Amino acid sequence: MEPLITIETLITKVLDEISQKGFSSIQPFSIGKIEERMAEFAKINDIILGGDELYMSAKQLRHSLRASKEAKDLVVSKEELISFPARRFTMELYYDGECFIYTDGKSKFIVHPNYKMKISREIVKRVNFITASRRIDKMEFNGKRYIKIGTDCNDD
Numbered sequence: 001m002e003p004l005i006t007i008e009t010l011i012t013k014v015l016d017e018i019s020q021k022g023f024s025s026i027q028p029f030s031i032g033k034i035e036e037r038m039a040e041f042a043k044i045n046d047i048i049l050g051g052d053e054l055y056m057s058a059k060q061l062r063h064s065l066r067a068s069k070e071a072k073d074l075v076v077s078k079e080e081l082i083s084f085p086a087r088r089f090t091m092e093l094y095y096d097g098e099c100f101i102y103t104d105g106k107s108k109f110i111v112h113p114n115y116k117m118k119i120s121r122e123i124v125k126r127v128n129f130i131t132a133s134r135r136i137d138k139m140e141f142n143g144k145r146y147i148k149i150g151t152d153c154n155d156d
Contacts, residue, residue: 007029007031007032007085008082008083008085008086010026010029011031011056011061011081011082011084011085012078012082013026014026014056014058014061015061015065015078015081015082017058018058018061018062018065023058023062024058024061024062025058026058027057027119027120028055028056028057028058028059028117028118028119028126028128029055029056029057030053030054030055031053031054031055031056031084031085031129032053032054032085033052033053033054034049034051034052034053034054034127035088035089035093037093037149037150038093038100038111038127038149039052041095041147041149042113045095047095047113047114048113048114049113049114049127050113050114050115050124050125050126050127050128051125051126051127052127053126053127054085054088054111054127054128054129055115055117055126055127055128055129056085056128056129057117057128057129059117060128060129060130060131061081061129063130063131064076064081064131064132064133069133073134074133074134075133075134076107076109076132076133076134080107080132081132084102084109084129084132087104088102088109090104091103091104091109092104092105092141092148093148093149094141094146094147094148094149095146095147095149096145096146096147097145098112099111099112099113099130100112100113100149101141101146103135103141105135106134106135107132107133107134107135108132108133108134108135108140109129109131109132110129110130110131110132111127111128111129111130112127112128112130113127114126114127115127115128115130
């Protein structure tokens with residue numbers, strides 16, 4: 001029986017491969033169930049979710065580290081990417097009309113609710129991590145396009 005690999009170890013492995021080779025061939029993987037507040041908000045607002053689990057992929061992790069973000073000092077640390085699956089539960093959550101956005105005040109993590117991707121040669125739709133970046137504008141989420149999702153969506 002193979003030892004159980006943690007999500008943190010898997011993300012570390014993907015990031016190490018990207019750093020060494022420029023890519024990783026590790027298949028997209030679940031980082032856990034979507035949160036109840038996301039599921040409730042999606043249900044209330046007729047947002048189609050591509051399942052009940054949140055996925056990450058090497059392609060999207062590489063996207064988070066791309067040179068154009070680095071040039072603008074927008075790249076989040078490797079540690080932030082690795083800890084995201086556990087930390088997301090304590091972050092603020094927003095919806096911008098297309099994607100969900102987790103933020104801890106200094107970084108933001110974009111999640112698409114129904115992203116088309118390839119897993120084991122099959123095209124599927126999943127709730128998927130898209131990218132992460134530094135937050136520059138502290139007022140960013142005060143705009144009309146962002147809806148803050150509370151810990152209890154029924155508390156309106």
